[in-house]
Amino acid sequence: MSNVSYDDFAKLDIRVAKIISTEPIEGKSKIIKGLIDLGNDDKRDVIIGGAQYYQPEDIVGKTVIVIANLEPKKMAGVESNAMLLAADVDDKPFWLTVNEDVPLGSPIM
Numbered sequence: 001m002s003n004v005s006y007d008d009f010a011k012l013d014i015r016v017a018k019i020i021s022t023e024p025i026e027g028k029s030k031i032i033k034g035l036i037d038l039g040n041d042d043k044r045d046v047i048i049g050g051a052q053y054y055q056p057e058d059i060v061g062k063t064v065i066v067i068a069n070l071e072p073k074k075m076a077g078v079e080s081n082a083m084l085l086a087a088d089v090d091d092k093p094f095w096l097t098v099n100e101d102v103p104l105g106s107p108i109m
Contacts, residue, residue: 039105
């Protein structure tokens with residue numbers, strides 16, 4: 001894997017968000033539609049992987065880490081406007097979370 005300059009890394013807007021709702025996507029078994037809250041009335045639709053391992057309602061309420069400034073990407077008719085960060089273990093996502101009560105939208109440095 002190649003190195004990334006600090007200037008490139010600094011372009012990423014990595015923040016704390018909460019998954020506030022999820023729903024299955026018809027005909028899709030590996031992704032679900034989610035709605036995240038980034039605080040300050042910033043709510044966004046996202047595509048969340050791992051539907052073959054988790055029920056949509058199992059992840060509602062999780063506080064997660066997201067990249068908030070990726071270009072939107074449309075999949076399965078849903079436009080995803082952020083990306084949840086996760087560890088990938090044998091294709092199963094384990095979302096990065098925070099243990100403390102951190103305000104939504106807090107930047108990750």
